[in-house]
Amino acid sequence: MLKIEGNAKINLTLDILGKRPDGYHEVSMLMQSIALHDTLALEKMREGIDLSISVPWMKADESNLVWKAAALIQERLGLKGGVRIRLTKRIPVAAGLAGGSADAAAVLRGMDRLYGLHLSDEELCSLGAELGSDIPFCLMGGTQLSTGRGEVLRKIRSMPNAWVVLAKPRISVSTAWAYQNYDEQGAERHPDNALVEEKIISQDLKAMAPLLCNVLESVTIKKYDVIDRYKRLMMEKGALVSMMSGSGPTVFGLMAKKSEALRVAGFLRHVTKADVFVTRTSGCGTRFVQGNVRRYKIKSE
8 A cells, every 4th residue: 555645735926817728827826835735545456446535525436536637547558457545635625725636646646656657747747737737736846836727837946934824714716716707807916926936046935925916816805805804814913924825715824933823823713713724835745655555466458
């Protein structure tokens, strides 16, 4: 059996440059891995896919991105063997933290190790991009500039270490809805990714923080004012910056010290109904935690 963790992400910046001929949006985003993760246990089977999930209401069938990632590897690589996957969820669902993409990335990376496929990062990212725009980032992780529809990556220097408080309101936001409404109204403020990268290179967390910007806030906050409330509460309690991640609804705050993060998290748990998490920035997207693979030959059909 092999165990692998898939880390969540936050958007340090998110800018929309326009709509592409293929219907996707052209984006420019600075993405950051965080240590909040799901854990997947993978084991060889004779054939097929067997998926179970710790969250009972989540569908563990062909519609799940984890299943789709396993099936894509089987199809493209001509694998005759199957895989049993046990997914333990910690990343909140539909939260703007790329939990599903992180799980799919972990399956791609894990099956490559499990079956000794020796796929390159480029090959894995190409497969991942067929399933979702965030999956290449979740495979590579760290601090990356993400462009195209999100699948084109350029690694930059890791951002300064920071503690991260996450507050997820008990609402769901449709990514398609957020982008569609952005097309209609746009945003007044856009991030300066080059300047943010400059502050990251100089490892100046305090100078970087006020430059962070997500243009989708201009859409989502108008409909869900709870997001703005959580942002204001974090800032009032001393966060260096507070912002919505992705299309939302999760709000994150950055702090330099763990004690500050725990204080802010405790306050939020007391005064809100949010699901609150304390984590920190991470330099990786996936991480193997157990490399013991039970090997046996799979008979060809």
